[in-house]
Amino acid sequence: MFFLVDFNVIKPDPGLIFWTALIFLLVWGFLGRTAFRPIQNALKKREEDIQHALDEAKRAREEVAGLKADNEKLLAEAREERSKILKEAKEVKDAIIKEAKEKAKEEAQKIVVNATQEIENQRMAAVTDLKNQAGLMALEIAEKLIRKELSGDSANEAFVKTLVNEIKLN
Amino acid sequence: MGAIGAGIAALGAGLGVGLIGSRAMEAIARQPEAVSLIQRNMILTAALVEGAALFGIVVGMLAK
Amino acid sequence: MNFRYALIFTASLFISAFSLQAQDHGSSHEQDHSALSHEEHGDHEGSCCGQEEHSTEYDPVSTVMHHIADANEFHIWKDVHMPLPCILYAPGQGWSFFMSSKFHHGTLALDGYVLNHGRVNRVADPSFPKGEQHIDGVCHEARMVLDAKGAETEKDFYFVCLDGKPYQLDPPSTLDGGVLGGGLTSFYDFSITKNVFAMILASILLILVFSAVRKGYARNEGKAPSGIQSFFEPFFLFVKDEVTLPMIGEKHYERFQPFIMTLFFFILFCNLLGLIPFFPGSANITGNLGVTLTLAVFAFIITNINGNKDYWEHIFWMPGIPAWVKFILTPIEILSVFIKPFALMIRLFANISAGHIIILSLIGLIFVFGQNGENIGGVFAGGIVGGLFTAFMNLIELLVAFLQAFIFAILTASYIGAAVEEHHHEEAHH
Numbered sequence: 143m144f145f146l147v148d149f150n151v152i153k154p155d156p157g158l159i160f161w162t163a164l165i166f167l168l169v170w171g172f173l174g175r176t177a178f179r180p181i182q183n184a185l186k187k188r189e190e191d192i193q194h195a196l197d198e199a200k201r202a203r204e205e206v207a208g209l210k211a212d213n214e215k216l217l218a219e220a221r222e223e224r225s226k227i228l229k230e231a232k233e234v235k236d237a238i239i240k241e242a243k244e245k246a247k248e249e250a251q252k253i254v255v256n257a258t259q260e261i262e263n264q265r266m267a268a269v270t271d272l273k274n275q276a277g278l279m280a281l282e283i284a285e286k287l288i289r290k291e292l293s294g295d296s297a298n299e300a301f302v303k304t305l306v307n308e309i310k311l312n
Numbered sequence: 313m314g315a316i317g318a319g320i321a322a323l324g325a326g327l328g329v330g331l332i333g334s335r336a337m338e339a340i341a342r343q344p345e346a347v348s349l350i351q352r353n354m355i356l357t358a359a360l361v362e363g364a365a366l367f368g369i370v371v372g373m374l375a376k
Numbered sequence: 377m378n379f380r381y382a383l384i385f386t387a388s389l390f391i392s393a394f395s396l397q398a399q400d401h402g403s404s405h406e407q408d409h410s411a412l413s414h415e416e417h418g419d420h421e422g423s424c425c426g427q428e429e430h431s432t433e434y435d436p437v438s439t440v441m442h443h444i445a446d447a448n449e450f451h452i453w454k455d456v457h458m459p460l461p462c463i464l465y466a467p468g469q470g471w472s473f474f475m476s477s478k479f480h481h482g483t484l485a486l487d488g489y490v491l492n493h494g495r496v497n498r499v500a501d502p503s504f505p506k507g508e509q510h511i512d513g514v515c516h517e518a519r520m521v522l523d524a525k526g527a528e529t530e531k532d533f534y535f536v537c538l539d540g541k542p543y544q545l546d547p548p549s550t551l552d553g554g555v556l557g558g559g560l561t562s563f564y565d566f567s568i569t570k571n572v573f574a575m576i577l578a579s580i581l582l583i584l585v586f587s588a589v590r591k592g593y594a595r596n597e598g599k600a601p602s603g604i605q606s607f608f609e610p611f612f613l614f615v616k617d618e619v620t621l622p623m624i625g626e627k628h629y630e631r632f633q634p635f636i637m638t639l640f641f642f643i644l645f646c647n648l649l650g651l652i653p654f655f656p657g658s659a660n661i662t663g664n665l666g667v668t669l670t671l672a673v674f675a676f677i678i679t680n681i682n683g684n685k686d687y688w689e690h691i692f693w694m695p696g697i698p699a700w701v702k703f704i705l706t707p708i709e710i711l712s713v714f715i716k717p718f719a720l721m722i723r724l725f726a727n728i729s730a731g732h733i734i735i736l737s738l739i740g741l742i743f744v745f746g747q748n749g750e751n752i753g754g755v756f757a758g759g760i761v762g763g764l765f766t767a768f769m770n771l772i773e774l775l776v777a778f779l780q781a782f783i784f785a786i787l788t789a790s791y792i793g794a795a796v797e798e799h800h801h802e803e804a805h806h
Contacts, residue, residue, distance in 0.1 A: 149441055149556075150445050150550075150558070151445055151446070151660060151725075151729055152552075152665050153552050153558035154551045154552060154666040155549075155550055155666045156549060156550070156551055156566070157463075157564065157565045157567060158569065158571055158664060158666035158667060159666045159669060161566075161568070161575065162572075162575065162671070163670050163673075165575050165576060165579050166671065168579070169582060169642055173582065173641075174638060176590060177589065178634040178638070179633075179634055180594075181589060181593055181612060182616075182630065182633055184593035184594075352618055352622070355783065355786070356783075356786060356787070359783040363719035364719075366719070366722045366726045367722065370726070
């Protein structure tokens with residue numbers, strides 16, 4: 143049997159087995175409770191934290207993207223609103239201008255008509271007045287003439303008579 | 313006799329581990345992305361082969 | 377993943393560069409002394425005590441075996457030994473407690489206990505005087521005995537010589553039942569031996585290191601790891617991602633993580649401490665069958681108490697195969713339950729022991745080539761050749777230290793995984 147005579151590491155020694163078991167159990171119990179389990183939990187927690195942070199970032203990114211889309215929509219809406227308002231304003235403006243124009247035109251027409259009438263009236267008044275004046279003047283002249291002539295000749299008298307007949311108010 | 317038996321056991325283990333190693337190398341060359349998996353299984357299989365060989369050696373030593 | 381391997385490799389290289397240098401110095405001195413002390417033990421009187429027993433020849437085998445063996449005192453340097461507490465029990469005599477320094481390096485006998493080549497032995501003969509006795513020395517004789525199988529075999533017997541009379545020495549009891557040359561003797565040795573001391577040291581280191589790592593996690597909560605924490609985190613994740621998670625499975629792995637972690641790091645620290653060639657290290661802890669037996673028994677117990685219905689069903693009555701095959705398969709399956717931890721035990725023991733034996737043998741080349749100091753050229757040749765090979769072997773042994781811890785852990789994890797796995801499909805099993 144070759145070197146087995148001295149090969150006593152192959153002979154299990156009860157003392158060594160006892161101590162190995164004791165030390166291993168102590169190390170297992172102590173480290174398992176105070177180190178391996180907490181380290182495992184810490185690692186797990188960190189893993190979860192990282193996952194959580196990643197998820198959060200993803201969510202935030204999505205949120206931002208959503209916000210951006212919302213903004214865009216809002217902007218588009220605003221733009222539409224603006225153009226609508228502008229259009230409406232323009233329409234209103236046009237309508238007002240048109241109405242004003244019409245009103246002005248109407249007014250002007252009325253003024254013109256009134257003016258024409260007034261002018262006619264004035265002219266008629268003036269003409270009447272003139273006729274009256276002219277009649278009076280002619281009467282006066284005729285009176286003076288007649289007074290002079292009448293004192294003289296009968297022929298003249300006859301002539302005046304014809305003249306007076308001639309002056310007839312158109 | 314025991315020593316001869318132990319030697320034969322070692323021979324067998326050498327052949328076995330050599331085969332495992334060569335096949336693992338081929339596998340890694342073919343699929344470098346699976347290197348971690350192949351390595352783990354290679355070591356595991358080599359350990360099993362070696363276990364059989366150690367068995368032989370111990371029995372050989374006991375059998376004089 | 378690659379970074380993790382690179383880190384482990386770099387760490388190994390760093391440690392090896394350190395231990396390599398030390399091994400060359402430390403071990404050769406140790407060897408030197410051992411060769412001398414072996415010589416001293418040679419001349420004694422008695423039945424063998426009277427004989428002139430000269431073993432000036434350097435005996436590489438017994439030197440190597442002496443170095444890998446457990447001892448009751450820790451040899452540090454030349455004549456300096458670290459005393460260790462001896463806790464001894466002999467049926468009929470009771471417990472004895474004392475420090476190993478009380479033996480005065482084997483020159484005193486205490487209550488029938490004698491230090492023989494670093495190990496406590498006991499004189500079973502009741503006529504041996506109790507108390508402190510000055511002894512002449514220890515000698516040994518080879519006799520033919522009947523072994524456990526009834527065959528004749530040569531066995532070494534040791535005798536203590538007191539007043540020229542030899543008394544036979546009993547080695548401590550071992551639990552191999554005589555199969556491996558040991559067996560129960562007249563006493564049990566529960567001492568804090570060299571291996572136990574080194575194991576305690578490894579455990580303290582382990583606890584210190586992981587308490588620091590734990591503090592790191594408490595301090596840096598929610599922050600990036602720093603210091604020793606960031607050094608050990610890859611190991612931690614390595615065990616989780618490469619061992620427990622793929623082997624045991626998502627559902628159960630957290631339950632077994634502390635056990636597998638403790639196994640891995642306990643074996644790793646013991647292996648690495650054993651590779652340090654000087655005082656606090658150098659003990660062949662995991663290369664001792666008692667230690668690996670205990671670890672394997674733990675693996676066995678944890679595996680089997682966690683075995684579920686499917687596991688036992690697959691052992692005793694494998695579903696989905698014809699009944700007559702079951703009668704063949706069941707004994708094999710039952711056997712395999714025990715063979716698995718047995719293989720774990722043998723694998724770790726043989727790998728680490730073989731590593732220690734090879735390194736010590738290579739250092740021993742110095743003495744073999746140097747012909748016990750008579751051939752100076754041979755000493756140099758042996759030193760250079762042995763030193764280079766030792767350097768190389770040390771690197772390999774570092775790899776083996778990691779690999780064996782890893783294999784022990786991953787195989788235990790795979791056994792546990794098989795025990796807790798739930799089989800949903802009848803076709804799914806192997």
